Amino acid sequence: MRRRFEGRRLVIASHNEGKVREIGELLAPFGVETVSAGELGLPEPEETGSTFEANAELKALAAATGSGLPALADDSGLEVDALGGAPGIHTARWAGPERDFAMAMRNVEEKLQAKGATSPDGRTGRFVAALALAWPDGHVETVRGEVEGTLVWPPRGERGFGYDPVFLPEGMERTFGEMPSEEKHGWTPDKPKSQALSHRARAFAELVEGCFVR
Numbered sequence: 001m002r003r004r005f006e007g008r009r010l011v012i013a014s015h016n017e018g019k020v021r022e023i024g025e026l027l028a029p030f031g032v033e034t035v036s037a038g039e040l041g042l043p044e045p046e047e048t049g050s051t052f053e054a055n056a057e058l059k060a061l062a063a064a065t066g067s068g069l070p071a072l073a074d075d076s077g078l079e080v081d082a083l084g085g086a087p088g089i090h091t092a093r094w095a096g097p098e099r100d101f102a103m104a105m106r107n108v109e110e111k112l113q114a115k116g117a118t119s120p121d122g123r124t125g126r127f128v129a130a131l132a133l134a135w136p137d138g139h140v141e142t143v144r145g146e147v148e149g150t151l152v153w154p155p156r157g158e159r160g161f162g163y164d165p166v167f168l169p170e171g172m173e174r175t176f177g178e179m180p181s182e183e184k185h186g187w188t189p190d191k192p193k194s195q196a197l198s199h200r201a202r203a204f205a206e207l208v209e210g211c212f213v214r
Ligand SMILES: O=P(O)(O)OP(=O)(O)OP(=O)(O)OC[C@H]1O[C@@H](n2cnc3c(O)ncnc32)[C@H](O)[C@@H]1O
Pocket: 013, 014, 015, 016, 019, 044, 047, 059, 074, 075, 076, 077, 078, 091, 092, 093, 095, 127, 160, 161, 162, 163, 164, 176, 198, 200
């Protein structure tokens, strides 16, 4: 049994604007008042975990204990099969301190080229997201969502954030960078969770089942 979120206010424990926006969209139908870690002036904890789940949990717990409110964190990344699962939990770091995603996408592409990965089946990977919902008393609920796809080059589309323009989700014709965010989510609370498309929406659909009532 998951612990249910019964408050009014929830901290979105992320300093990534793109994520804060997407999580806000996913939460909107639940009538929860959200505030981001940045707006509360909470520090960005060091991500010392060796899994997405561990990093999501440490970010959520830091925000929940720092604010006295329940907090939802997301740790996510891109795993490229031909690169042995890299960049994985280091996906943000590949963009450098300036968070330069044009450079990060180029870097992934150069590594794929160096492996001779030119055909789509040599360029498979997935986006992974772990979501952790933590309470100030230290209780945490954690879920994971994944979406398989292929890496395209050159980047396509101006929407979304991060690596979205190079990620073509399986069975789709447009990259995440070309989709409006409703399509990237693929899910609203009136739909079965199997409709969720993005890693984040898949994880969220799993989490709300036990933790949120509309
Ligand atoms: O830790 P917080 O403050 O939440 O923000 P962050 O950007 O550092 O987030 P992560 O540590 O979880 O790193 C995730 C990386 O994966 C990328 N990423 C995650 N989800 C993505 C998505 O839906 N589309 C594109 N890129 C994504 C994102 O741009 C980051 O570089």
